[in-house]
Amino acid sequence: MRLLASPGFAAAGAVLLGAALHPALRSLLRPPLVAVAATALLLALALLIRPGGPGERLVGLGAVAIVAALASDGLRGHRGTLTLEVGQGTQSFEEQGPEGRALGRRPLGFGVVLARLDPGGAVVLRAGDGATIAPGRRRAASHGGFRFGLAAGPGGQPSVLRIAIAGPGGSRMVEVAPGEPATADGLHVALESYFPDFALDAERRPYSRSPEPRNPAALLRVTRGSQSWRVFVIQAMPGIHRPEGLDRVLSLAGVAPRGAASLRVSHEPAAPVALAGALLAAAGVACARR
């Protein structure tokens, strides 16, 4: 306990934690989350139990409040992204864990529809209860305990896929989008899934690494009469999948942008506690004995 309460321990802990948190060093050091959390906890304890006057007590209390708030938001809070096209609605968002790890879809608890994109960069969402959520550039908006901020400029998300259909009679181009199939050369082509940045996970299941169209791919449902096929197309490898019985070769020729917005969604109920802790610690450092 004497070691924990020593100023040297606090100084070393603060330097280590600072290095672990700094974005420039973080990418270099890649500290494990558990080590960062343990260092923060030990530092808060060290600042709390060390001998001193009221200033030192305030610093300790502030540090404990910050660590408690961060732990609470880490366990009970949610952060993620939401990508919507104009007129599209959803009741959930893609949750992200530490280091941006995808955690799957998390319900919002209410529905939102992207009503429109303003030319100034603002996004207007309509909530299920009729409320308007309008996050703009450098101005997030709150609704239902969530904060909505712009993650990327609107209009940058690709949504219309151009599919080339090659057959004995030559090549045709069709455009498909979610809920907007196309018909050409006797084939009905519908979009089943779209992966802007295609990759395979550990279980060989397809997913998108990011919303950016770095490696676009799609799964199409192709129908002709009573026959039906599922065709996988990827822009980097045209004509890679040729299902048996289908005498046409389908390729993803490109993706065209359409009005869409990418939003950052977060639920951080302990943020005021973290702020209070930081201000308490600042007051304590200013008042500490020297």
Add this chain to the structure above:
Amino acid sequence: MSPFAVAAAFALLVAAVLAEVDRDAPRPTRTLVSRLLSAAAGLSLLFAFDRPAARTAAVLALAAALVAPRSLVCLIAAAAAVLAALRPAPATASGGEVTLLVAALALALAAAAFQASEAGAASRPSAEGAAVFAGAALSLLLSTLDGGRILRWRYGLGGDGARIELPGASLVLGLALLASLGGTLSIAAHRLASTGPSGRMSLLGRRLLILGAGLAGLGWGVVAGQGLGRRPQALARGAVDLAALLLAVGLLAGSLRRLLAASSPRTDSSSTRASRWSSAALLGWAAAATLVAAAAAGVESWWAEGSYATAGVAEASAVALLGLAAVQPTRLARPRAALFLLGLLAFLARAV
């Protein structure tokens, strides 16, 4: 280019020189003039307030008028004013305004605290250590300017499309790199060998560092003059280089002045005690201001982006932790204060 920021940079450099001279032989008139020059520079920078670097420089300059010692604060403010003078105002606000202003105040307090602790430990070995540190900083900066092209005797400003090559400046800056590196290594070798205060290596090192500082200052002038005459847009893109070079040359010049004056130490115990108390108090206020800056970064990020879990908040928190480490009453006080100061400088340099 903003004439207000240029005038402020010049005034702050003069104030830094006066304040530095005033540290050894204090005179009320000199103190007053350096304070007034800093305050005037701060007010002048208010006229270029649409530039983020000008806001930071204004806070630094106004704080420099109040704190003591102030030569390092004036020098950092002058570097920020150079950045403000050369860089045009951004088309849209970048955000984080309150964070930047509070962090600039913290930087001014931390720089004054660092100098005050230096006054408390004034001796020949510490002056040599400061000269080695400043010489190493200048050498490192020169060797990394323009992507390390000075190592191939080439230097230019700007990027694709708006680039200008400055062969004359590359020669001067390359020679400055050789001289400052040689001087730094000579003094470091002398310190490691402990051959006494009048060692030949120390003498050679001092002379080389004086030459290096002079050449780097000359190179700064050549780059600024040629850049302005040929393509101001390219100069704007090299503004960070010029601001950093001014700061490094100023640091080296100040440390050399102290090294030359350290042969006759004249600090008495009472002034040492006073400066140490002042250093601790200033450092405490700087750490508190940095914690407030981290809190402000969290609020601004939550307001603008909807979450406090952003890279900007993480960086501000990391610097606040360095401040917390710096105020702990334990060993290695000056390295911890230096780390805190560097962290604040890096945070502001990235933000503006």
